[in-house]
Amino acid sequence: MRILLTISDFLIPVTVLFIVVFGCLKKVDIYEVFLEGAKEGLQTVLDILPTLIGLIMAVEVMRAGGLLEILVELIRPAAEAIHFPAELAPLSIVRLVSSSAATGLLTDIFSTYGPDSFIGRTASVMMSCTETVFYTMSLYFLSVGIKKTRYTLPCALVANIVGVFAAVWLVKLVF
Amino acid sequence: MLNGIWGFFVIGGILTGAFLGRMDMVTSAVIGGGKSAMELAFTMAGVVAVWSGVLKIAERGGMIDALAGKMTPIMDFLFPTIPRSHRARKYIATNFVANFLGLGWAATPAGLMAMKELQKLNREQEGTASSAMCMFLTVNMTSLQLVTVNILAYRTEFGSKNPAEIVGVGIVATLITTLVGICVAKLLERRM
Secondary structure, X not given: OHHHHHHHHHHHHHHHHHHHHHHHHOOOOHHHHHHHHHHHHHHHHHHHHHHHHHHHHHHHHHHHHOXXXXXXXXXXXXXXXXXXXXXXXXXXXXXXXXXXXXXHHHHHHHHHHOOOOHHHHHHHHHHHHOOOHHHHHHHHHHHOOOOEOOOHHHHHHHHHHHHHHHHHHHHHHHO | OHHHHHHHHHHHHHHHHHHXXXXXXXXXXXXXXXXXXXXXXXXHHHHHHHHHHHHHHHHHOOHHHHHHHHOHHHHHHHOOOOOOOOHHHHHHHHHHHHHHHOOHHHHHHHHHHXXXXXXXXXXXXXXXXXXXXXXXXXXXXXXXXXXXXXXXHHHXXXXXXXXXXXXXXXXXXXXXXXXXXXXXXXXXXXXX
């Protein structure tokens, strides 16, 4: 555990150090090139800003109106029917839509069941192997003006659903 | 597709808000949504600018080329339509590696650059995603990150006796989702 946290403390500084030293060795004008890249980065954020506003507004409206809770309630009986832990159903749905809302649910789960319970462990693994599909898809596709996303959504959903079940199964198997 | 989802969120959110008597909360969501997006963008702009700068040094020094070169076999399999020397490969390689290491903020600019390059190669009708884009985003959305440090931090905060005990299982689960994503994408590629 301590090793992992130390590695993660080192990761970003060492990556930057490595790249800058490498740049020096290759005689790159490091500072000038950095500024050039930083400018491009700012432009990128500016380009995706409208998408970001639209996304966050829609997700907040959905959460505030209670649509997310209704969706979760609709899924619950189906989850129970296939012996999927009902406590985890909300997290698996919310995770697809909003990372911050999912983190909120995760900490709720930790304080109710404890991080070392079956539910707590499974929730941790679920968070590790899934992604906020709606956010990622909108951001990347809309940045280049793609509207017809073909089979991207089904692929991402299937992978994420399999991930949720794999988390439950693996935690049962290992612990 | 995205229009439909966005509309569903907004219309559905407002209608359920009306039914459940939560219109005050919906109102503050409409007004506050833009504000929280701007706050996020403000933080994001700083971090993305720093990483874009650092990545530019790596690119100019030839590091990204070396990285993309090492990943040629995987790239050939996932993206047969992208020519070997094309820039799209470099940005995709950077995005994958940054995601893998958990450097999410470095992954985003590389990923957006990759989309720009993929759009140049796109032979589909206007506004339609190419197969390479679908594969790239599918892999991206299966969470490549090996160790989710923030989850470990929350586990520690809530008094776990061994916060890192889930790391191994997490890696296996991530591997499963990524492989499933790739398989489904390859299967659907010719049909949709």
